[in-house]
Amino acid sequence: MRVQRFLRSAITLHSPNSLGRVAPPGGSGVMAVNTAPRVLSSTFGEGERSLMALANSEEEKRVARQAKLFEDLLVFEGGAVADHDSLGSRMILREFLHFCMYHRKWGYYPKLYRKYRELMTTGYFDPIPFGSLRSQHDYELYVGKLHETTPGFVTPTQVFQPFYGWVLAEYMLGVMRAKFDPSEPLVVYDVGAGTGALANNVLDFLAEHYPEVYEKTEYHVIEMNPMLITPLRNRLVHHYHHTKIHNMSFLNWRQHDPRRCFVIGLELLSGMPHDSVVWSADGTCSEQWFDFIQPDNLSSCIERFHNIKDPMILRYLRYLGWLQEESFHALKVLCVTGGRENIDPGRWSSWEPNMHDPLHLIMTKMMNIHNPFRTAWIPTASMVMFEMMAEYLPRHHSFFADWSRVQAGLGGFNGPLVQSKMRLAKDFYVRRASETLNSNAGMVDICFPTDFDHLQDVYRKICGDHKEIVNMTHPEFWRTFGGDKTSLFMAKSGYNPITEDFKLFQVFSTHHPAER
Known part of the structure; x- marks a missing residue:
C-alpha cells in the first residue's frame, strides 16, 4: 500500500496536466496556471524510467525494513526492566525478580x-x-x-x-x-x-x-x-x-x-533479572509468570506457565540461535501456534494442571513443569x-x-542460588539456602x-x-x-x-x- 500511494503521488507530480501548475508567490494554497512551455515527451519518458527505478529501490528498502522489523520482533517493546510501584495482579518472571530484589520499598x-x-x-x-x-x-x-x-x-x-x-x-x-x-x-x-x-x-x-x-x-x-x-x-x-x-x-x-x-x-x-523457559516433550514452549491472589501481596503469588509470546524472550532465543529460522519460518510458527514448534495441536489443552484432568495427567504435567532437564533460565x-x-x-x-x-542452585539450565543471611546474635550471621524461588520473595538474595x-x-x-x-x-x-x-x-x-x-x-x- 505504501508503494502504491508513493507511485500515485509521484505520477501525479510528473503527469502532463500537473507540469504547468506552480504555487503562487504569496504562498497561498490556491494553485495558478503557469504559462511556461510544456516539457517534451522524451524528457518525461526519461523521468518516468528514473521514477520507476526509484520506486523499485524504495520497494526493496520497504521489504528489508519489514524483514528487519519481524526479525527484531518489536525491539523496543518491553524495553528496560521498570521499577514497579505496584505488583498488580500478574507479572512475568523478570519483572517479579526485579521487584523482589530492587524495589525501593520491598x-x-x-x-x-x-x-x-x-x-x-x-x-x-x-x-x-x-x-x-x-x-x-x-x-x-x-x-x-x-x-x-x-x-x-x-x-x-x-x-x-x-x-x-x-x-x-x-x-x-x-x-x-x-x-x-x-x-x-x-x-x-x-x-x-x-x-x-x-x-x-x-x-x-x-x-x-x-x-x-x-x-x-x-x-x-x-x-x-x-x-x-x-x-x-x-x-x-x-x-x-x-x-x-x-x-x-x-x-x-x-x-x-x-x-x-x-x-x-x-x-x-x-x-x-532472568526469565524462565520450559518446554514439553511435544515441543510446546512456555514462559513463566506469577499471578497474585491478593494484589501487592508477595506471599500470595502462584506460578503460571503460558505459551511463549514475550518479545524479549523470543529475541534472546533468536540471538542465541535456539530458533534457527530461514525466512523467519520457525519464529512465525511459534507466534501462530502459541508456542508450539509445529502446527499440529498439542497433546494437552493447557500446559498447567487443572481440576478436570485425571490424576495421571496432573502428575505428568507437574513432572514436566519442574523437570530440570526441560527448564532454562535465560538472562x-x-x-x-x-x-x-x-x-x-x-x-x-x-x-x-x-x-x-x-552450588546448590535451583533445577534447570543456569538455575539460580537462592539464599539469605539470618542474624543469630548481635554480630553473627549464618547463610541459609532456599529451594524455591518465591517462598520468601523480597527476603532472599538471588544469584x-x-x-x-x-x-x-x-x-x-x-x-x-x-x-x-x-x-x-x-x-x-x-x-x-x-x-x-x-x-x-x-x-x-x-x-x-x-x-x-x-x-x-x-x-x-x-x-x-x-x-x-
Missing part, C-alpha cells in the same frame, strides 16, 4: 541497607593482611569470620581491596595505550558500584601514579539503590571533580556518548543491557566478572550463574563482529594482567587465593577496534 537490597545502614556503608572491613596468614587454613578462617560478621555477602572485590582496583586501573590504561587516541579522556561507567570501594581504589591509584590521565578522567557511578547514594557521595567526595553519580538502572540509560569508554560490571550479571535483562550499550555507547570497551557456576559462551554469542549478535572478545577465568586474568601485585595476596606457605581459588569466577571483556 526489595531485598534496599531493605538490607536500611536495616544495617551503618554496617553496609562503612566498607565492611579493613584490607586482609595476607602476608601475616600462614596457610590456606588461616585464610579460610579469616574469610569465614568476615562472612559471619557481615549481614551482606562478601565479594572478591572487597576481599582483595584495594589491589583489585589498582590492577583494574592498570588494565584500562593498557587498553588506552593500545586502542585510544592520546588526546581522548578516560571515561568509565561503573555499573552497580555498591558502596564505591572499587571506584575509590581506581581513582586513588590514577591520582597518585598517573596524574595526567586522572586530570582527564570522567567516572560515572551508576547505582539504583537509593540508600547508597549518600555513602557514595561521602566516599568519593575528594574525587568530586571527576565523578558523576547516577541513581538509576543502567538499563534505562538513554544518553548517547560517541566517545570511547569502559563499562565495568563486577558481579553485575548474577544479580540481573533477558543482560541482553537489554547489551542492546542499550550498542545503541548509546557504540565505542564501548567492557569488563564483566562474575560466577560461571553456583544466577552466567554461561559465558552463550553470553559471547549474544553479545556478538548485538554489538557486531568487529568487537574483540576475551573470555578467560579469573586466575588466568590475574596471571596475565596482575603482574607483581599478584604476590600481594600470598600467604607464608605460598598459597595464593586469587590464583588458586575463584576458578568458578570468570572474566568477560570486549574491546572496540582502533581506528586507523
Whole structure:
C-alpha cells in the first residue's frame, strides 16, 4: 500500500496536466496556471524510467525494513526492566525478580541497607593482611569470620581491596595505550558500584601514579539503590571533580556518548533479572509468570506457565540461535501456534494442571513443569543491557566478572542460588539456602550463574563482529594482567587465593577496534 500511494503521488507530480501548475508567490494554497512551455515527451519518458527505478529501490528498502522489523520482533517493546510501584495482579518472571530484589520499598537490597545502614556503608572491613596468614587454613578462617560478621555477602572485590582496583586501573590504561587516541579522556561507567570501594581504589591509584590521565578522567557511578547514594557521595567526595553519580538502572540509560569508554560490571550479571523457559516433550514452549491472589501481596503469588509470546524472550532465543529460522519460518510458527514448534495441536489443552484432568495427567504435567532437564533460565535483562550499550555507547570497551557456576542452585539450565543471611546474635550471621524461588520473595538474595559462551554469542549478535572478545577465568586474568601485585595476596606457605581459588569466577571483556 505504501508503494502504491508513493507511485500515485509521484505520477501525479510528473503527469502532463500537473507540469504547468506552480504555487503562487504569496504562498497561498490556491494553485495558478503557469504559462511556461510544456516539457517534451522524451524528457518525461526519461523521468518516468528514473521514477520507476526509484520506486523499485524504495520497494526493496520497504521489504528489508519489514524483514528487519519481524526479525527484531518489536525491539523496543518491553524495553528496560521498570521499577514497579505496584505488583498488580500478574507479572512475568523478570519483572517479579526485579521487584523482589530492587524495589525501593520491598526489595531485598534496599531493605538490607536500611536495616544495617551503618554496617553496609562503612566498607565492611579493613584490607586482609595476607602476608601475616600462614596457610590456606588461616585464610579460610579469616574469610569465614568476615562472612559471619557481615549481614551482606562478601565479594572478591572487597576481599582483595584495594589491589583489585589498582590492577583494574592498570588494565584500562593498557587498553588506552593500545586502542585510544592520546588526546581522548578516560571515561568509565561503573555499573552497580555498591558502596564505591572499587571506584575509590581506581581513582586513588590514577591520582597518585598517573596524574595526567586522572586530570582527564570522567567516572560515572551508576547505582539504583537509593540508600547508597549518600555513602557514595561521602566516599568519593575528594574525587568530586571527576565523578558523576547516577541513581538509576543502567538499563534505562538513554544518553548517547560517541566517545570511547569502559563499562565495568563486577558481579553485575548474577544479580540481573532472568526469565524462565520450559518446554514439553511435544515441543510446546512456555514462559513463566506469577499471578497474585491478593494484589501487592508477595506471599500470595502462584506460578503460571503460558505459551511463549514475550518479545524479549523470543529475541534472546533468536540471538542465541535456539530458533534457527530461514525466512523467519520457525519464529512465525511459534507466534501462530502459541508456542508450539509445529502446527499440529498439542497433546494437552493447557500446559498447567487443572481440576478436570485425571490424576495421571496432573502428575505428568507437574513432572514436566519442574523437570530440570526441560527448564532454562535465560538472562533477558543482560541482553537489554547489551542492546542499550550498542545503541548509546557504540565505542564501548567492557569488563564483566562474575560466577560461571553456583552450588546448590535451583533445577534447570543456569538455575539460580537462592539464599539469605539470618542474624543469630548481635554480630553473627549464618547463610541459609532456599529451594524455591518465591517462598520468601523480597527476603532472599538471588544469584544466577552466567554461561559465558552463550553470553559471547549474544553479545556478538548485538554489538557486531568487529568487537574483540576475551573470555578467560579469573586466575588466568590475574596471571596475565596482575603482574607483581599478584604476590600481594600470598600467604607464608605460598598459597595464593586469587590464583588458586575463584576458578568458578570468570572474566568477560570486549574491546572496540582502533581506528586507523
